Amino acid sequence: MAGANSYFLPGFGISRAVIQNEIRYHCGPDAIVRPYTHQGRDGFLLTTSGPALTKAQIDDLKKSSRDYEEKQSRRANEEDVFVNQPVAVAQRIRRSG
Template identity: 65%
Template sequence: MAAQQSYFVPGYGISRAVIQSDIRYYCGSDAIVRQYTHQGRDGFLVTTSGPPLTEAQIQDLKNASKEYEERQAIANGFVNQPIPVGQHRRR
């Protein structure tokens, strides 16, 4: 059995829901991912005995994340529209 390795993936542009559901596809069935902060940057700690993510795979995760976030926004009604929150008139 291969040794487990852990590495940091910057989280900018990657949805947690997407990376958690897709990580086993890219890195093998034993791969796990969790939110992690490294040197002040938010991202993910990937632990696997399989191959590490390539730049192309990370870009695929970003593209899938963008599509996921757009679907979520439409489903929840948050499509670049102002939402009134406790409007007060100035005197």
Template identity: 75%
Template sequence: MSGTNSYFVPGYGISRTVIQNEIHYYCGPNSIVRPYTLQGRDGFLVTTSGPPLTQAQIEDLKISSREYEEKQSRIAGEATVFVNKPIAVHQRLRRG
């Protein structure tokens, strides 16, 4: 890809599935997005020869992500929909 730009998009509130499916719509068919960590923050590295994501487009991705997560939660059969619901992890106590 010649003339490409790469930039970081913070991942808070954005589903990986959603951004990977919609990046071509926003930034062009040659756009690539992958998980990335910058200065300890998880997010996505977007590489595109098209226009960068605008703040409004990022907000649209967050809305679509919430809808996607809620749909996935309903499919999983959970009674209540709560995105990023804490999951209990059983830990064994150390005996000293």
């Protein structure tokens, strides 16, 4: 990636699944995004040789994220999924000895 720029994007209101799916559409085919924490704030580190995201593009990502989260919520309610379902783990028996 010749001439690539990296910058931090605060993650409030932006779904990880959405930004990873749409970043190449907004910033070009070589754009990379990954979760990142900057000065205690969670967000994303964007690396691209293309232009930085505009305010309108960020707003579009937030709208797409809201739609995605609502769709996921409806799907979970329809399927009656219990996210924090207990998982059986092999237990070791203690022997005094």
